Amino acid sequence: MLNVKDIKELIEAIDKTSIQQFEMEDGSSKIKISKCKEVVGAAVFSAPAPAVASPIQVEAATVPAEPQEAEDVYIVKSPIVGTFYASSSPNADHFVRVGAKVSKGDTLCIVEAMKIMNEIESEENGEVVEILVKNEDIVEYGQPLMKIRRA
Incomplete structure (x- = not known):
């Protein structure tokens, strides 16, 4: 069973990653952590943008180009x-x-x-x-x- 300190450490660790949602079951305990995304105006992003308050920076050079899905x-x-x-x-x-x-x-x-x-x-x-x-x-x-x- 996770205590409050473990949960806080888990939240901090997940906040430092690109993980948007996390779920875990430990015996009778279940924890679910989700990050909220903020939408700025009507801008459209091709990759998830970090929340305004997030310390995570995304550089275009580190994001691999996503293959396009052909019809077949x-x-x-x-x-x-x-x-x-x-x-x-x-x-x-x-x-x-x-x-x-x-x-x-x-x-x-x-x-x-x-x-x-x-x-x-x-x-x-x-x-x-x-x-x-x-x-x-x-x-x-x-x-x-x-x-x-x-x-």
Whole structure:
């Protein structure tokens, strides 16, 4: 069970990252932390902008260009911040490789966050045409991981 000090440290740690939402269950306790985004006028941003009071600065050079989704190509995006793994263990075969045929529900990769292995499943039937990250890369929320040509 988390005490108040642990919760404050967790909030401060999350505030220093690009994580927008965090949930955790610890036995009978559950905690959910969300950052609010402020909207300034009618400006439209292509990437999330930090809140006005946030000490986090975003430099254009550090933000990777996001691949555009063609009509017949589905882009698999990371649902969380974590570490990308192409296989279930270092000695295991990769879940998928370029050219692999996948079906809806097939495991494509794992994104580990806080020692929890989150299997990322395909939402489309098709063929893997490009893997956009390397094994053990740190990935951000919403970062494109791979492209699948719809069948």
